[in-house]
Amino acid sequence: MTAPMNRRYLLASRPEGRPKASDLRLDTQPIPEPAEGEVLLETLYLSLDPYMRGRMSAAKSYAAPVEIGAVMEGGTVSRVLRSRNPDFTEGEVVLSHSGWQSHALSDGRGLRRLDPAEAPVSTALGVLGMPGFTAWAGLLNIGRPRAGETVVVAAASGPVGSAVGQIARLQGARAVGIAGGAAKCAFIREELGFDAAIDHRAPDFPAQLAAACPEGVDVYFENVGGAVWDAVFPLFNEFARIPVCGLIAQYNSTGEFPGPDRLPVLMRQVLSRSLTIRGFIQREFAKQMPEFRQQMAGWIREGKVRYREDVVEGLEAAPEAFIGLLEGKNFGKLLVRVAPE
C-alpha cells in the first residue's frame, strides 16, 4: 500500500487564448512535514474563480502571475491535519489560500478559523467569502443603488452576480439579472427573487434587456464585458455608476481587438451622461470585511440572501471545471471537493 501523496496542479504553460487542460500538470510529492510553528493542511474545497485566468498570464495585472512550474493559486477550505503552531488544533477547519493541491504547509498567517456550526464551511469561498464580499463591497461602495433605481448584473446565477442582485433588492432597487439559458434565468427569478432575468443567448437579447429596464439603468455591475456591455451601454441613465470587477468575456482574448473603435463613443457617453466607471478589487475594501460577514450572515439566516453551489468531485476535475467556468458552464459557485469534510 502506497503512502498518501500531495497531489498538486502546476502551471505548465501560459495559455494562448482559451486555456487547455495541458496548461496545467498534475504532480505528486510526498506530503510535507510541518516544521515548528507550521501546520499541515488538507484541502477540503478548492475555489475556482475567473480571476485565476489572469494569474495564468504573464501580463501585468493587479497581482503577480503564477510562475511556470509553480502550484496554481486558489482559495481553499482546509482541515488542520497536524499542528506545530499553538494557534491551531488538529481537526480545525480554516479558510486558506493553499492553491490547487491536496495538502499544504502554512505558518498560520492568513488562515481564518471557520465554525461549521455557523454556516457550511464551503460558504467561506462563496457567499460569505471573496465573491460575496466583491458583490457587497462593489455594489454598496461604488454602485450605491437607491430605492427605485435599476441595477443590472450579468453572470447572475454565479456567486458574485447572485449576491449583487439580492443585495440590490435589499436596498429597494430593481434587480435585472442576465444569465445563459432558461434554467439559470428561472433560478434567478424564482429562487433569488430578481425582478427580471434575461437570457443573453436569445437572438433579441438587447431588445429584451431594454424592455426589462423601461426606466433605464442606474447601476451596471460589470463582471463580464463583451456583448452584455454593448447591450447595457445605450441604457445608462444620467449619473449611472458602473463598478467593474471582472471582464470574463475578454479574459481569453489576445492581441488587438478589431474595430470600430468604441472608446470615443464610450467617452462621449461618459461626458454627456455623467457616468462613473470604477474598477475595483475587493481587497481595497478589506477593512469592511467584518461588517460584511455580519450583515451577509444575517441575511442568509433570515432567508433574504440565497446561494447556489456547483461542486465537482476530486482535484483531478479542477482543470476541466475551470475551463468550463470561463465559458459559463457552471451553475452557481464553482467548488472542487478535494476531500470529504
Place this chain on the structure above:
Amino acid sequence: MTAPMNRRYLLASRPEGRPKASDLRLDTQPIPEPAEGEVLLETLYLSLDPYMRGRMSAAKSYAAPVEIGAVMEGGTVSRVLRSRNPDFTEGEVVLSHSGWQSHALSDGRGLRRLDPAEAPVSTALGVLGMPGFTAWAGLLNIGRPRAGETVVVAAASGPVGSAVGQIARLQGARAVGIAGGAAKCAFIREELGFDAAIDHRAPDFPAQLAAACPEGVDVYFENVGGAVWDAVFPLFNEFARIPVCGLIAQYNSTGEFPGPDRLPVLMRQVLSRSLTIRGFIQREFAKQMPEFRQQMAGWIREGKVRYREDVVEGLEAAPEAFIGLLEGKNFGKLLVRVAPE
C-alpha cells in the same frame, strides 16, 4: 443715419464635422423694447467655449441642441441699457446668457450683477465663471489630488486647463500641462508655475510626457481626448482618477471610428488599476458656486492663480474665432468684445 440694430448669429445649418462660417448666419433685427418686468441688455463680452460645438449638433447630449434658425447660445457679460425691472438699474453690468447677439431682452431670471471694482467683468466668463468653476469643481470633487501626486491636464493654457494646474499645485500636487506650441508651453511653465509643460505637437510627445511623470499619473483631467488620451493612458497609477469634462479632439468627428477597438484595453486597465473615470458637467456642483467664487477670487487677489484672456474684436469675428477654438488657435480664455465697457 440708420438706427442701431440688434445683430445676431443664427444657427443656419448643423455642421458635418468641422463647422464652417456659413453654418452661422448674421441677421439684424430692430432692437427690441423691454416689456414691463424686462430689461434690455447690451452685450459687452460673448464667451466662446468648446461645449458650443455640441449645441450645434442634433445628437442627444447633456443639453438640448440649438434649433436651426435660433440664436446661437452663449454666456455673456452685458450692460443694462433700459430697465423695466425693479431689480436692475440702467448701467449695471450683469452676467447673462444672451447668446451670440449684440442685444437681448431678459426678465431678470438667471442674471447676476457684477461689480467691476471687484474683478474685471470679463473674468465672470473665465477664471471666475463657468470655465474656472469647471476646473475647480471637477478637480476637487472628482480628481481629489493629494500632496505629492501628479496631475496632468491638456489645453493647459486655456481657461479650464490653466485653472486645473494651478489649483492642483495649491493642493500640493505636481502639475504637468500639455499645450500646443512653444509659446503656450513657456506660458504655463513660467507664468502659471506648472511643474512641466509638454508640447503635444512634438514628434516624441508620448515619451516626453512619460518622462515628465516619472511616478505615473494620479489625476488626469480630461478635456481633449484623442492623441493626448493615448499618451496619458499607459501612465495611470493604481486608483488614478479621471474627471471627464470635455473631448474637444473628437467634437468634429462623425460616424464610426476606425479600429482597433480600444474599449477592451481600457476596461482591462480600469480593472487592473482600479481606475475611476467620471464624466461631469459643472452644473452638477452648482451648490458649491459661492464657495468657489470666494476661494478663487482670493487666490487671484493673492496672485496664486493667474489667467490669460484672448479677446477678439466685434461680434462679426465670432464664427472664425469659434472655429479656431476647436483647433486650439486661441491662447487663453476666448472672448469676443461686442461693445466697449
